[in-house]
Amino acid sequence: LSWVDKSTSYPNLNQERSTLEGLSKLYYFIACDLNIFNKNEDALPFYEKSINTMEKCCAINYSQLYTQELASSHYQYARQLESLGQNEMALIEAQKSLELFHFLMEQSGSEMNNDLEENKNIVEELIDDLMC
Numbered sequence: 001l002s003w004v005d006k007s008t009s010y011p012n013l014n015q016e017r018s019t020l021e022g023l024s025k026l027y028y029f030i031a032c033d034l035n036i037f038n039k040n041e042d043a044l045p046f047y048e049k050s051i052n053t054m055e056k057c058c059a060i061n062y063s064q065l066y067t068q069e070l071a072s073s074h075y076q077y078a079r080q081l082e083s084l085g086q087n088e089m090a091l092i093e094a095q096k097s098l099e100l101f102h103f104l105m106e107q108s109g110s111e112m113n114n115d116l117e118e119n120k121n122i123v124e125e126l127i128d129d130l131m132c
Contacts, residue, residue, distance in 0.1 A: 020057035021066065024050045028073065031080075040084055047077040064108060068116070071100035075123050082130065091130045098123045 027050035034043035054070045057063075074097035081090035101120040105113055 017057050017060045020053050020060070024053040024057060024069075024073075027053060028076075035080070040080065043080065044084075047073070047080055051077060064104060067100060068104055068119075071097045071104065071123075072119070074100065075119075075126070078123075078126060078130075082126070087130050091127065094123055094127045094130060098127065 027046045031043040031046035031050065034040070034046065051070065051073050054066060054073055058066050058070055074093045078090040078093035078097060081087070081093060098120065101116055101123060105116045105120065108116060
């Protein structure tokens with residue numbers, strides 16, 4: 001983890017989209033590893049860092065793939081928050097995911113809409129569960 005902290009201090013880190021994508025995935029993998037070791041609370045900041053980094057990546061240049069990954073990341077983070085009983089925050093993250101899936105469906109061709117529709121439905125189910 002100290003290596004990750006050091007890696008974020010490089011000045012060019014926030015300039016390259018591919019670097020941001022890699023850093024986002026690294027944060028996500030760290031969060032997953034922490035979950036494996038039942039350190040779910042410790043994983044939360046890494047989910048957040050992964051999402052924040054992917055948002056920067058998407059802001060540099062629109063990419064349907066990165067935006068879809070960002071939507072999925074919000075969903076995964078919402079599921080993590082739900083498992084920890086943080087339903088209010090989980091609902092916010094799930095709604096962000098749903099907004100991105102709606103945006104993607106408007107932007108994409110019909111060949112992608114089946115997968116996007118399925119993902120959107122899963123997020124909507126989570127939102128329904130969280131609102132009950």
